[in-house]
Amino acid sequence: MQRLRASHSYGYVLGLVVVSFAFAAAAPDADWSSGMLLLIECATLVVALWTSGVAGTGSKFSLALIALSLAVAAALVVWGGKPLAGTAGLLSAALTFATVAAIVVGVLDQNEVNRQVVAGAICIYVLLGFVFVYVYGALAVFGHGDLFAQGTDGTRATRFYFSYVTLTTVGYGDYTMAHNFGRALATLEGLLGPLYLVTVLALLVSRLRPKRFPAGG
Secondary structure (H helix, E strand, O other): OOOOOOOOOOHHHHHHHHHHHHHHHHOOOOHHHHHHHHHHHHHHHHHHHHHHOOOOOOOHHHHHHHHHHHHHHHHHHHOOOHHHHHHHHHHHHHHHHHHHHHHHHHHHOOOOOOHHHHHHHHHHHHHHHHHHHHHHHHHHHHOOOOOEOOOEOOOHHHHHHHHHHHHOOOOOOOOOEOOHHHHHHHHHHHHHHHHHHHHHHHHHHHHOOOOOOOOOO
16 A cells, blocks of 8 residues: 655654653653653654654554553553553553654655754654663563662653663763663663664765756756
8 A cells, every 4th residue: 555645844753752851851750640651652653653654643553552542541540550550661662662663764765864854863863762761661660679780760760861871872870770681771772872873874874865956957
């Protein structure tokens, strides 16, 4: 089936990414805020799918994503509990990763380096950090022992801070993973940060094509 015509305007997606970034950094570590983040990630994915021309906002797939996210968020607010919070975190991670994939599809459809490609590339970079924030949160719930060697699982804000410090390879060292799996994840994130930037730069250069002018122009 032919894909939908894509708008390739990532302004709305970037706006939602900024909202989720600010909310995750400032909101209290509570069930309602986890549910709200899940809904924001769902909205970001739906808008990214529409922007990239993969699925319309009213498509069955998009509506199913919205229904699932609403159900999990509502259950989290009504019943709460760590297992449900961990499940919501994993779902948020999956939605965020799917958003990255949708943006990649839209970016690859471009035949030139333009503002939309740059906006999409920024969205992807920030969203990569979010994927690890949610995975670290799920690991804190389902893992054995403390997440950090400092004797704590940390709040969402702490895991948010750790994720982006790791992604940007700043590495202050005030928080470190306590177990091998967490260390492996942190190592992977630390590698992805700089490798993504190098890969994206190479991709954008390779996709850069000279503009064609009419004959005699």
